[in-house]
Amino acid sequence: MGLANRNHGLLLETLRLDVTPTGAHYLLNHFDVPILDQDRHLLKFTGAFDAPCELTLEQIKSFPAKTMPVTMECAGNGRAGVSPRSFSMPWMYEAVGTSMWTGTPLAPLIRKAAPRSDLVEISFTGADYGFDMGEDHFFGRSLTLQQLEELDVLLVFGMNGAPLLPQHGAPLRLIVPGWYGMASVKWLTDIEALTEPYDGFQQMRTYRFKETADDEGRPVQAIRVKSLMLPPGVPDWKTRRRYVQAGPVELMGRAWSGAGRTIECVEVEIRDEWHEAELQKNPDRYAWTKWSYAWAAEPGEHGLRCPATDSAGDTQPLDPPWDMSGFANNAAHCVNVFVE
């Protein structure tokens, strides 16, 4: 309950909007939100760089800026649907959101710092600090040089046209488009060029797909294809059950996938029949795609599902994929409605 009351998900009714309102975007912070002074903030490039340096926020803002919509999803999204459930944030389906992120591409800055030829990968460390499984650490993650270039990684200082908010990583964070949120390190203070593989806690101990407790696991990386439906009708306060009037109902939602894959198809299931939804043209590579379907709602109980298929041919499963930690559960979203 402590975790659920701190962290919060998307309000599904805001799926109507291309950009999730600030504050309605999901939030997952491992430790306390650091309250940092942007005027004194320094980003340090250390380790195996030939030209290590320190940059102030003003200096970072003087590089070419770019604003782009990116759909971000928590690796633990859907965990509550995976049984037996691991003890962590009990997301159902709502740990996702799309923001307009403003920053400067990271790759040119890394090139400027001149990684040595024996570089293995680059680590990114935030100012958020605490304990997990008895080990204290600053939150950190790593990327290879190739990943960093391919993923269009952005060094971000703005969100939805305003400065970054403290709980979203102010004054400086990474955005790694197409990967689950754990890669987008917040409150970024250190970029280190490593000549040995990175062994940070949040890369080696968590965020790994494990079949069993002693499985070493495979890293969680690109976002799996997924689609959410804006629940039609009106809710009941406590049960969140939906009430819909019989007749024409415009169903709509958003679908996305990772690693730059586009959405090819969304199918809507109504009483065991499948209908292809209409996709809105989406010019933004890293943002979700809007879909809609004109439903003639008939009285009775309905469980509406809306699985998507991406450009790699991956389709959402109807049942949750198994993983010890409940990571990356992309089982089809089901909205229960009562039509009267």
Next chain:
Amino acid sequence: MGLANRNHGLLLETLRLDVTPTGAHYLLNHFDVPILDQDRHLLKFTGAFDAPCELTLEQIKSFPAKTMPVTMECAGNGRAGVSPRSFSMPWMYEAVGTSMWTGTPLAPLIRKAAPRSDLVEISFTGADYGFDMGEDHFFGRSLTLQQLEELDVLLVFGMNGAPLLPQHGAPLRLIVPGWYGMASVKWLTDIEALTEPYDGFQQMRTYRFKETADDEGRPVQAIRVKSLMLPPGVPDWKTRRRYVQAGPVELMGRAWSGAGRTIECVEVEIRDEWHEAELQKNPDRYAWTKWSYAWAAEPGEHGLRCPATDSAGDTQPLDPPWDMSGFANNAAHCVNVFVE
């Protein structure tokens, strides 16, 4: 879980700041967030007014504007600590926040609409609609003319220097300083002058203190005195247990009360000894008061408490007051820390 993942509380570490960052303020919405068009929004003054009218947002913004910090708290804050627990949002202590609200005082607009002499009270209705206990309704509340004047009620269109966000009531809402949040109707569309007592669902059926199920109850109104502590040290990710280094630790927090009462005293309990905290001078009548206490932390387990006393002489209890729905539980906040 559906309620806990939708609604979210203050991040306690942001108690360091006078104003809660946007998005880190608590949020409790009964129904779906309506996505309204601010250019077409109308506020209607209807019923027993001699000069009923309709105002656009532009017209409302042309009246004298005022910006003020107000500490708002959910009536259900602390519910999770009341046993047996009623089935509703399981707040522990985090349903509170302080924002800078910008709007225009409501009382002069009501006077302009000229309530008839047989007026009993005034109702306020939002655009949020749904079911509760089988009854469908728009969220609505009422105030008497006297309450409206005494409480400095504000008709609000801005929050923290930006336009209101959809989930906080855009484009227009009430702020009723000093009362629990249910009175601050969001997505405000209708102000009706009534010549009979208001019988809206959210005034008569919920938000009432009840001793037993068939008790008619007393209305929940002014905020009870309360204090929260910024948890010292660093957290463990899952348990949220706090780890603190032995030695000098600056404890701090915020205390507030309702109905315009000020904070007179905050006491910090450390191992059964009580210490008076230092209060920061607070010029803002409706905003929380910062307190601090210099603690010499000694190794071991500690349960730190910080009850406040307000200018009416009310002191927080150490145990939760009883209420069927778990409303207004202002038992002292306890932070468990491990000093090493």
